[in-house]
Amino acid sequence: MAGRILIADDTATGRIRLKVDLGEARYDTLIAPAPGAVVAMAREARPDLVLLGAGSLTHCAALKSDPATRAIPVIVLEGAPCAATRRAALRAGADEVLTKPYAAPGLLAVVRALLRRRATHEDLARRHDSAAGLGFAEPRPGFLRPGRVTLVAPTPATGLAWMRGLRAVLDHDVTCRTRGEVLGATSEVAPDAVVIAADLDAPGAGLRLISDLRSRGATRRAAIVVIDTADDPATLPMALDIGADAVIGGNFDAEELALRLEVLIDEKRRADALRDGLEARLNLALIDPLTGLYNRRYAETQMNRIAEEARASGQPFALMLLDLDRFKRVNDCYGHMTGDAVLAETARRLRANVREVDLLARYGGEEFVIAMPATDLASARIAADRLRRVIAERPFRTGQGHGPIPVTMSIGVQVCAGPDGTGEALGAMMREADAALYSSKAAGRNLVTFAQGKAA
Structure with missing residues (x-):
């Protein structure tokens, strides 16, 4: 079954029809014997969604005020x-309001959209809690700015009327934009919510804009509300299935829109906070803080991923182990704070001299590793010698009260030539690169050595 839905419509015939329509879509349904039983049944059965009649708004409010439901x-x-x-239903906490007689495609589209939203939020919350369980600190909350709401209306005059009406009832920043302007928004000024007319300069143009907004990073997670003044029954399922969060049919109602936007912006903020917290915690797990x-x-x-891709594509890749020479002397002569500054500057220089596609990591202590996809022997030789030179040719100035500190680096390299080459596993490549690094050290340091090759 696709999900469990508790039906508590005001009439018996309404409950039966809902059971049939939802059952045909393979939803598991529970029927409350009377609307008054819905709260107790929801607490016990924990359904994925509840359907109520308009005469049960007190029960809706009870469900939304109970932490369990x-x-x-x-x-x-x-x-x-x-x-x-x-408006009364939305104030009571309803997530959506449909008018009878409803069209089954519209009802099912609303159910799908709400279940997707809930599943997304629960997945984020689970991952957030898992990261917290690993002991990573909760990021500090940032400043809560007013939400940004962008209106995309069919005409400038309509947009101005919408903006004036919405500003009177909504405590967020409201602006009008053209289709091109909202698509060009950057992440720094991206809207938290976009309100779109279903028909802009042409029938269906608003729906096409939804797809465009969902495909762009800056607006992918914005809440989207469609205003369908034609109240076309086909608009609701189409808009929701391509990414809208809500559709308001009929004449523009600033109060209803404001009620919906308050909820959607709050949900977006909570989801963004979960994503940001998860990213921050993952960074703590995956990023070297120094x-x-x-x-x-x-x-x-x-x-491992790079090695698998190289085997699949047949392209070579290079693996380098890089180690600062006589780094212990830096710590002994200048102190550990200076040693830390040398490591940080080494990382900065290396990062500035590898490609975006390359993997650069601190492997431990003063040792670094670089994996370079689609890199053959000749390219690896050029890259490794460039990296050696960016460390050796310019002494380090650490700002710790010392003069310039000469630093050099030894490098060991192994190149896997793909299926036609040696076909060694990643562990073997690492051992061979490490042996090459040891050869660079033994041959006098500040050298690049290739596995089974000579120092360069």
């Missing part, structure tokens, strides 16, 4: 179109 999406079914009823490079744990995972 507040995350369950609620759809309210009203008996006839009524703006006051819709150098800002990836750590050994991440490097080993990514090197």
